[in-house]
Amino acid sequence: MAFSKRNPIETVVAIGIGSALFTILGRFGSIPTWIPDTNVETTYALLALFAVLYGPLAGVLIGFIGHTLKDLTYGTPWFSWIIASAAVGLIIGLASGKVRAVIDDGDFSFKTIIRFNLYQIAANAVAWFVIAPSLDILIYAEPANKVYTQGLVAGASNMVTVAILGTLLLAAYGRTRVKKGSLTREA
């Protein structure tokens, strides 16, 4: 109901709650993989979903605030990656218009999956292959080969995470928005 128009107050609240979720999942929602030092960061699937549901402004701010708060609970903000997270939210949020309209109608097709994934791959590529390593070099003057390797690993792992988890969440969310009316009791 409240989704039909994007209410500015709802966006404010979504940014707050989304950032809180990002923080919690960032701390407790990492799943280790068989590749050393590489985790499935479930929090990026959440970021993708919220960016789609609440738009690019919410996406960019959830990435920024959520990542900052998560880092601050450890004590050290890592600014280059915070900005990269914000970029992920922003770019996926740009896909919001078309994808969300489809989801609100409870009509989640293969085309929507492709569209969502194109945006998320672009978002993760820009954020982790370009923004994060460049900022690492600019801010921290870290060795280029190190930061590009790290960016590559993080970007690839986030792409896969969002492709699997993000798509599943989007589909599951879409199903909860199915309109009533066609339901009959069975004997």
Next chain:
Amino acid sequence: MGDNRRPAAEFKGFSFQYRAQSEPTLHDIDLVIHEGEKVLIVGPSGSGKSTLAHCINGLVPHFHAGEMEGEALIGGENLAELDIFALSRKVGTVLQDPDGQFVGMTVAEDIAFTLENDGMPQAEMKAKVAAAARSVGMEGHLESSPQSLSGGQKQRTSMAGVLVGEAGILLFDEPLASLDPEAGRLAVEMIDDIHRQTGCTVIIVEHRLEEVLHRSVDRIIVMGEGRIVADLSPEELLSSSTLRELGLREPLYLTALRYAGCPIGPELKPASIETVSLESGGADQLRAWHEAAEAAQPLLAREPVLELEGISYAYDAGKEVLSGLSLSIGEGELVGIVGRNGAGKSTLSRLICGFGRPTAGRILYRGRDIAGDTIKERSERIGYVMQNPNHMISKHLIYDEVALGLQLRGAGEEEIRERVLETLKICGLHPFRSWPISALSYGQKKRVTIASILVLDPEVIILDEPTAGQDFRHYNEMMEFLLELNRRGKSIVVITHDMHLLLEYAERTLVIGEGRVLADALPADVLTDAALVEEASLRETSLQRLAARAGIGDPREFVRRFIVRDREARRS
């Protein structure tokens, strides 16, 4: 009526239909609520009472869009033409969910929220907040975070936050839904005090009639299926059969009077246990009924299924939540566990399920220590149903949700199908098996979560507040369902604040407090013990007061006999 007072809210031939619904939720409402009145709106779930409330505070149509017909005037202005900010100056709302309304980081900040939005200078704001906090008794908690407060304290903060806005109409949306009985009593008294002191128009939406009538109201509006069914004084309403016809609960003392054969009419002044007139024969009839009624049976000795021996637990070192707690759950028993918030009831169920390890003591299942069993293994013997069904549901379709536990245990397709369908039949969900869960009501969702636990065939089922936030009909359905499971041999443990549940269903009541079991007794004995009632944040029932007023020497025995009689009535 030739009323000269100005209307605070007025509906003329008003209908409303939500955009997503195929039928109107409100039909042809004609209603005037006058300035300074205190009005109670009652009705079962789905009767449209919340929607009516939302038409007063403007959530309809500004937050929930839809089609309006007819006219709605709030403070003399047309609802359709008012924006929600203008409305928020006229109507202050205390929402049902205290955590949703409490947006501040501290009590003081939350009370100040409306003032901050108005851009009030800080000095003026501080004075107003301090005064509002004093008026609801929260002045000692100004710097407390919401996480450190009880439900009742959060609600009082919300009330103060509404009072500072100085709106002429105060709307309370199911104020008792998330409170324990003691906090509920305080809330009703506080609302009444606010009404007297401010002279505001007060509108309370609630289905728990007896609790609200603890303090008087001017009028009761009864809603049913989107229409106004009755608009009467409390005396008139309680003398009529409207409540029972709509499936709403009448006050307990009136049920007792009916059992005793007293005709209930306006001349009896039935609106309050204090005013109800017993002099014209009522007292005699009650005494005669009491003498004749069947005495209560003592507790049955039962074979223990689950035993806790000397359990201690602390979240932070040094602060023990449980210290040396022992209890026993018998085979095929239905036990109620009560205790104030933070007494350790939830901790107890978490330890039993294996979500934490006791620092001392043993948990025995059929005599065997289960310390070495995993969470998964335990869940096949002891099922735990959380209060909020949304925390448990992860699948789209009912069938899949119920099948999940078996699938994860590697059961065969055929066996899963058989057991799931059987469970769905028991739970009355069989006709809905291929429905999406999102299409179900709250009570049905709750049933799905019970089914998803039941399918693993545990012998003990622990339920956390199974009836919270449900109206009388849904309460009845839920409890009759649990009773049915109980008759099939399951031991049922219910953690609850619901006194009706204790009276009507529990065989035995355990009171938890100070980290241990303070009492293990018949529900009637707990509810008539003033010290236990206070310890567990319960209230004494109106039955006890009725017995005292009728001059019955042993009110406890009267409550026991009432319970026996009442359960018989329920069975037939």
Next chain:
Amino acid sequence: MKARMIAYRHQDSPIHRLGGAAKLAFFAIWSVTAMMTYDTRALGFMLAIAVAAFAVSKVKFADYGFVLYLILFFFLLNHIAIFLFSPLEGVKIYGTRHDLLHLAGRYWVTEEQLFYQFNIALKYMTVIPMALLFILTTHPGEFASSLNRIGISYRIAYSVSIALRYIPDIQRDFQNISHSAQARGIDISRKEKLLKRLKNVVGILMPLILTSVQRIETVSAAMELRGFGRGRGRTWYNARPFRTGDYAAVALVVAIAAVTAWLTFRDGSRFYNPFR
């Protein structure tokens, strides 16, 4: 799930008495300055100030000690990675090469590399104490008004406040949800295969997200009913007026930033080079 987070504790010290807005501005400018410079003298000077501020604040080791180990661990890991990926990064930066020790293959320990990595360490050591201090000495209720004060729109500032307000509630939801999932047999630990684990995670994320979406609706309705977003601005119950100390702190950090910038960019390079 029992992991602690560092959090504000009520105490009294000159640092605690500073307003949130001043501390936020201080921390922001401080961080940007530390990010920008690689000048060893500037970093050393900043570190000395950071340590002094830490001492003045009287914060207790017990309140932050547990994150220090974590920080130290990542810190070491990062240094090893830098060396493994680029053992001669220092040589590249400073343009000279003084070998100290040959390890194996292309791995030489050089004076330049040690100095370069020492500078990275300094950079972190100037930011970490200030980040900790900011969190430990600023009441979270002051965050939003402080952000608004330094020029961020009050709506966005308030969303930070909402995040802080609901983190504990959402953590509790998350715990409940994962408990009930575990009881059903949903396993996300290492015992389960990765793909299965991912599928199981959806079983935990979905209820968490749906509960949160509902929460967003309730909270925004409540805020709307209480007039949030009514005006172009709003006042703050917890805002603290700028006092002398606040002006002094901001003046100090601006001075540090200016001196650092001058030191750093005077010779056209971010790096202070002792090898030339």
